[in-house]
Amino acid sequence: MDATCIDYHETGFFSKTVTDYLEDVPELKSFYSYRPDLKGFHELLEHKRVHAKRTLLAEVLTEQYSKPSAPEMPFLPFVQGNIDLLKLDNTFTVTTGHQLNVFTGPLYFLYKIVTAIKLSRQLKDAFPDKNFVPVYWMASEDHDFAEINYTNIGGKKIQWNEEVSGATGRLSIETFRNCLIQYKGILGLEGHAEELAQIVETAYGQHQTLADAMRYLVNALFGQYGLVVIDADDSRLKKHFSGIIKQDIIEQNSFKHITKSNASLQSLGVHTQVNPREINFFYLQDNLRERIVQEGEEFHVLNTEIRFNKEQLEQEIDTHPERFSPNVVMRPIYQEYILPNLAYIGGGAEIVYWLQLKANFDHYGVSFPILMLRNSGLVIRKETTAKINKMQLKAVQLFNDADSIKNDWVKKNTQHDLSLKEEWRELQCIFEKMKLRAHKIDPTLSPSTSAVQARLKHAIDNLERKLVKAEKRNHETSLRQIDAIKAEIFPKNSLQERSENFGLYYVKWGQVFIDELIRNFEPLNFKFTVLAE
16 A cells, blocks of 8 residues: 555644644643653663552463363464563553444554554664563453444444443443344455454454453454553452552542643633533442442442441442542553553543643642554545546545545646636736725725725625636536545545544454554654555
8 A cells, every 4th residue: 555644634534732742742741741752761770660550460460361161362472572571571562442343443443552552662673672562451340331333344234232331341242143143244245354353253242241242352452563452440450550549539639630631721712621520430340330429427429328338439449449430531541560561552532631631640740641542543545546646636635525626626627717717917907006095085084985896895705716617517426536535535524534444454464454554654753544455
């Protein structure tokens, strides 16, 4: 594939806060630790505080990959090698995370992981005396089923309709068969369809829970690159974190610090992504994940009869730490506490919400990771590439709306002069003379002359639009090509990566698709990558 890189701000799809962060705007400096470049990583490595219990971490991960009732994991030696490296003091992780979307959800799920893999390699090249392990953090404790129960592939939506409750990672997938049949049907029989069909069949047909299915699927796609998948819904890892669980529930520190940070960010015009609660933990059991709230001297699990006083709560955390599930504002601290992590890779909205958390990290003495915007990509098939080249469109133009592209194309390819700028300049000279004459006769007439000029300018602009519209009719066939191109690569006028599943790309290219993403994505360059076949 041929890669063309575009500045994020030129795409029009990324917030000002994200582009400000990438461009090192001074106002945001107090909300993160080190810059997302090699100099920043060098500085973080010199000051990194590791809270992870490395032996425990490796033990938990090894067990998760070797459940006796599950099919054998492909590429396990590559993964186990990286798990073993985590026991060493000179090994660090590069982490991304995401919900357990069925069949991985949209393309950017893959892009997050590819960014982590590529960055790990680049860091190894820059710091050869250290090891860097890419990690995918499964959001297995998330409970928003409506956000993960569907995917879009080939213009069709596949949805898992089920009444569920509790953490999504613990959900049984016994009723998933119909979704699996639909997905495999869309894959068809061409190319690498049989290969991918076998992967998803094993993932969702031979595992019991959604978390186990996702681990298998992600490992089948990325295990050969040494990616380590972690499910932090584990009592031993929670036990290691239990001191902060107690402190934050009782003292409500995250609420205080993040609320203050939010106010500061909002004063800078930043649209904050998350709002903290007084207590930022859920109470978690099978089929139950409910908020904990304080009512007087008691702590109540909403929608249940479960209540604790302070001493009972502390005892419950000591005895059953796995029952306490961090929400969106405490999950990052949990992650950084149990991993020897250097960087977190996320999308634009994630970068903004991590900026809200720095003060809370400082309070608990946990090193804040370097925030890396995941690579974004646009994949264009050979047939569409040919159309784009024939129309002589540049990659950056593709991000404009269809009408703008058409107007520019018509103006470039017409045999007529569709611009009235020269005529308007001549008219402006005439109006300047008219204004001068009117002012000499009566100074109060100047506004009237300006008003006439403004009305004429509006009429001239309208006439120019009509000229372009008339010329468009002369190129109707070519302009329909632009609509077809936009519809394919920007489904529903959104970025391809935010809606389309990876499945049909894998059918076309197989594992080479992921190899090409790894080859072409450059995490430290901060550019949008257009990949044309």
